[in-house]
Amino acid sequence: MTPAVQSAAALQICRLAPVVPVLIVEDVAQAAPLAQALVAGGLPALEVTLRTPAALDVIRAMAEVDGGVVGAGTLLTPADVKAAKDAGAHFGVSPGATQRLIDACIEYGLPLLPGAATASEAMFLLEQGYVMQKFFPAEAAGGAKLLGSLASPLPQITFCPTGGVTPQNATDYLALPNVACVGGSWVAPKSALATGDWAEVTRLAQAASRLGA
Numbered sequence: 424m425t426p427a428v429q430s431a432a433a434l435q436i437c438r439l440a441p442v443v444p445v446l447i448v449e450d451v452a453q454a455a456p457l458a459q460a461l462v463a464g465g466l467p468a469l470e471v472t473l474r475t476p477a478a479l480d481v482i483r484a485m486a487e488v489d490g491g492v493v494g495a496g497t498l499l500t501p502a503d504v505k506a507a508k509d510a511g512a513h514f515g516v517s518p519g520a521t522q523r524l525i526d527a528c529i530e531y532g533l534p535l536l537p538g539a540a541t542a543s544e545a546m547f548l549l550e551q552g553y554v555m556q557k558f559f560p561a562e563a564a565g566g567a568k569l570l571g572s573l574a575s576p577l578p579q580i581t582f583c584p585t586g587g588v589t590p591q592n593a594t595d596y597l598a599l600p601n602v603a604c605v606g607g608s609w610v611a612p613k614s615a616l617a618t619g620d621w622a623e624v625t626r627l628a629q630a631a632s633r634l635g636a
């Protein structure tokens with residue numbers, strides 16, 4: 424799957440809703456109810472970070488949830504790409520990008536949302552064919568001001584800013600011409616997961632799904 428085809432798929436997924444929840448899930452039993460709560464709240468695209476031992480099983484369980492489009496986050500190696508694809512991930516997200524990671528996504532047919540934080544990184548990815556990129560770490564790298572500054576020299580790139588995005592600053596990003604959606608962990612807070620408060624997750628997702636409207 425060429426980078427251009429990967430980006431077309433990633434762009435479509437990023438346009439489903441203004442927010443892609445970034446999920447850190449320790450317990451596979453939480454996967455289905457969490458995904459159902461987020462989809463019910465209007466956020467179908469879900470990013471499960473490969474940062475917990477349960478992550479691949481969580482992806483497997485979430486892939487069964489109606490209406491959800493599940494991706495794997497924190498992809499760092501070709502082995503991560505293969506494991507994510509085998510688990511049923513529809514897309515992959517990385518904080519950055521390496522040639523090995525890109526080659527693996529081409530080989531295994533996993534649409535990648537690769538990360539960039541500077542003009543040169545974004546241009547390297549554009550040369551490869553990635554017109555849809557993650558802007559990471561969004562707030563620490565320069566926030567909406569930096570990303571907005573990239574829109575005029577690099578109008579062909581659309582971004583999903585992630586990292587430090589909150590309900591408060593999300594609207595600044597969503598107002599930019601080069602932003603399709605934002606990524607954020609706030610819609611699935613640790614406290615709600617710990618208590619299984621899925622109604623709270625749906626409430627947060629509903630509020631997030633209205634951002635930028």
Ligand SMILES: O=C(O)C(=O)C[C@H](O)[C@H](O)COP(=O)(O)O
Pocket residue numbers: 445472473496497498516517518559585586587588606607608609
């Ligand atoms: O794991 C990845 O692939 C990452 O790139 C990191 C995530 O984007 C951040 O963890 C977002 O988290 P918040 O800043 O809490 O919204």
